[in-house]
Amino acid sequence: MNTHTKEWQELADIKAELAERDWFMGTSGNLSIREPKSPFFYITASGKDKRKQSDSDFLLVDLKGKPVEDTNLRPSAETLLHTDIYRKTNANCVLHVHTVENNVISELYGDEGQVSFRNHEIIKATGRWDEDSELRIPIIYNHADIPLLSDKFKPHVEGDSGAVLIRNHGITVWGKSGLEAKRILEACEFLFQYQLLLNQQKAFAGSIR
Numbered sequence: 001m002n003t004h005t006k007e008w009q010e011l012a013d014i015k016a017e018l019a020e021r022d023w024f025m026g027t028s029g030n031l032s033i034r035e036p037k038s039p040f041f042y043i044t045a046s047g048k049d050k051r052k053q054s055d056s057d058f059l060l061v062d063l064k065g066k067p068v069e070d071t072n073l074r075p076s077a078e079t080l081l082h083t084d085i086y087r088k089t090n091a092n093c094v095l096h097v098h099t100v101e102n103n104v105i106s107e108l109y110g111d112e113g114q115v116s117f118r119n120h121e122i123i124k125a126t127g128r129w130d131e132d133s134e135l136r137i138p139i140i141y142n143h144a145d146i147p148l149l150s151d152k153f154k155p156h157v158e159g160d161s162g163a164v165l166i167r168n169h170g171i172t173v174w175g176k177s178g179l180e181a182k183r184i185l186e187a188c189e190f191l192f193q194y195q196l197l198l199n200q201q202k203a204f205a206g207s208i209r
């Protein structure tokens, strides 16, 4: 019998979809979702191959990232970034993935501390509907010390939805719902792929002039 909550199942479905895209290379990535009417959230267990599905994919933790149930599972090594978001905002879902594209973009624009996009229809997927809307994604240094990484990450957690790139590491996005977080993640990855292809085409056009 399946005794998982609706939120557990929603996170499992999102995980399966992101796995289908091959966004969990080398056991990377972590996902979480708030359990409503409780101060807790489900988060992926650390170090697992997130392409695989099992009943022990997620564990329930408190807003300090500590397991609240008897378990031999360890919460994600990056749980602190999830707690930063849940403590500061009303977001209900956090997604973190490593892709080649988000890593290359973070390295190309890392010295500027951000990457910005304008005049793209897909920016609407992030909730920005004005014609001249800008999507600005901060890029932070990839500190190996997670409390230090969290200190640098926190100032960029400003609303109930958002995205931050960690240089040569990955992206963390959050939203009010699983659907919103996934939409923002997909829009960001679309824009990263677009920008890399555009840069390549411009370089090629420049080289044949």
Ligand SMILES: CSCCC(=O)C(=O)COP(=O)(O)O
Binding pocket: 026, 027, 028, 029, 030, 044, 045, 046, 047, 048, 075, 076, 077, 078, 096
């Ligand atoms: C092998 S990737 C290094 C850790 C990481 O960045 C990541 O996203 C996965 O860590 P977790 O503890 O959540 O499995």
Ligand SMILES: [Zn+2]
Binding pocket: 028, 029, 030, 078, 096, 098, 169, 170
């Ligand atoms: Zn990571």
